[in-house]
Amino acid sequence: MKNYQFLQQKYTVNTYVNRGITFVRGEGVYLYDDAGNKYLDMMSNYGVNIFGHGDKQILKQLEQQLRLLTTLHGSFNNDKRAEASEMLIKRSGQSYTNVYWCNSGAEANEAAMKFAVVATGKKKIITCDHGYHGKTLGALSVTYGEKYRKPFLPLLWHVEFIPHDDLEALKKTIDKDTAAFIVEPIQGEGGIYVPDKNYLKKVRQICDERGVILIIDEVQTGMGRTGSLLCSQQFGVEADILTLGKGLAGGIPIGATLINNKVSTVIFKGLHTSTFGGNPLACAGVIATLDKIEGSLLKHITEMGSYFIKELKKIKSSSILGVRGQGLMIGLDVKIDRNNLLKKLQGEKILAIPAADTVVRFLPPLIIEKKHVDLVISVLKKVL
Ligand SMILES: Cc1ncc(COP(=O)(O)O)c(C=O)c1O
The missing domain is CATH 3.90.1150.10 (Aspartate Aminotransferase, domain 1)
Structure with missing residues (x-):
């Protein structure tokens, strides 16, 4: 061997x-x-x-799709992409209107930050100590940890770190240049930290009052992991931008960035695209996965x-x-x-x-x- x-x-x-x-x-x-x-x-x-x-159900749908069509650029329409998009938007809450498909959690956060910047015309992003959002340069800019960041500083734009589960710090750090606050509902990579049960709701309030886009990163907490399809649903909160990845397509590489009306109205053609984003194979995986999370x-x-x-x-x-x-x-x-x-x-x-x-x-x-x-x-x- x-x-x-x-x-x-x-x-x-x-x-x-x-x-x-x-x-x-x-x-x-x-x-x-x-x-x-x-x-x-x-x-x-x-x-x-x-x-x-x-899993037999997941395998069956993936195998069928493998024979039909594996990839198709987003400038063409596809049955599986259309269906997966509708299902995910409808299952995620009341306020999400559109989904941008990509191929990993980091990519989903890259898109989220670009969308937030375009929606606000501002570039300062607030993130949390011990937060993890991926290691591509944009995502790394809001990921905590000297070890990952140091060789690449200054990284992108203006990013400020605040303690997780600290509302006063958030209030103090938001200023006229702030585009967005990005946060995991429960910190994963940072050590599994569950915040106060009212934290996310109060964060939502602060972001609304101060005109800041709330990005909730559910790459790890999403897809049933914490006992509901999205963890933020248990906290009673919907983001302006929500990111997903990991198990969303039943094991096929995937990322998704969901946006609400505040954001969707400013999106323009060509702003962000990806050759493999929303490929029919992954979308068949999304449909099979959503069917099973009940x-x-x-x-x-x-x-x-x-x-x-x-x-x-x-x-x-x-x-x-x-x-x-x-x-x-x-x-x-x-x-x-x-x-x-x-x-x-x-x-x-x-x-x-x-x-x-x-x-x-x-x-x-x-x-x-x-x-x-x-x-x-x-x-x-x-x-x-
Ligand atoms: C909360 C969170 N965001 C983003 C990422 C990055 O995802 P990926 O490794 O698919 O780029 C991860 C990965 O562990 C994560 O846990």
Whole structure:
């Protein structure tokens, strides 16, 4: 057998850590390595594979579309793109009017910022400490972290960082030049921080009073992850611009930027386009995905999430600093070497991912069951 790990490490640009396993296949909530070992997937590729691997309904629609038409430029119309757009707009709330399709979360945020600038004629953007919005240059401009930003400073436009969940800081930082405030409803990469339950509503009020575009980044929290299609729906808030990605197309690369009337009225031809944006294959994935995210799945996510958090909180260990999360977006904050803990879990055939410096992040497929949670808890008890 070829040494695929060696080949990948030799020939790909080395910007990723190497987790040291070669996966060749997925089935349900499991991933299989090249030696046939089975791993419990508690990270779903950073939140992408929301129905696990090889879901039959998703596969069927993707396979059908693969045979019909895979890509089609946005200057032509397409049945799947039209249907996916209508479905997403209708399911997302009352105020969104249009969707811009692209291919990743970072791209969705790039579009969001361009739209906000055009809608306001201003360029200052406010963002949060520990926020994550992607690593392309525009998205990086509003992403926190010296490590990612330093080589590229000054980055774009005028960006100011404020603490998350801090309304006074937002009020103080908004000025006559402010175009937008971009915020995650729950911070993911930054360490799974859930704000006060009224935070987003008050942010909405402040943005309205001060004429600032509110961009809500639901790339990680969206698509059922926290127990509702969008996390912002649980907080009772609609953005002016909402961004989505990850699991939106059932595992096919995708990004989406939803806008309301305030923004759609200023959009002009050619402002922003992408060759692959809204390709029929991804749009077939969106339709299949939206069909599957319904009441009973959302209830399951809420129940499983509460159970997982409750069981994590029951673990008695001086190594644990805290447990945070909502739905199946969960962080275990630890005092010990976090990467070593991830390695130990991997050694026990359980896959989780990092967040911030001290958090083990669980973004499992939304279909996990109690028995999978119980296994993780028993292994955690052992390795802690
Ligand atoms: C909240 C949030 N925004 C944006 C992104 C960037 O998405 P992508 O990696 O698809 O560019 C991520 C990725 O983790 C994210 O969590």
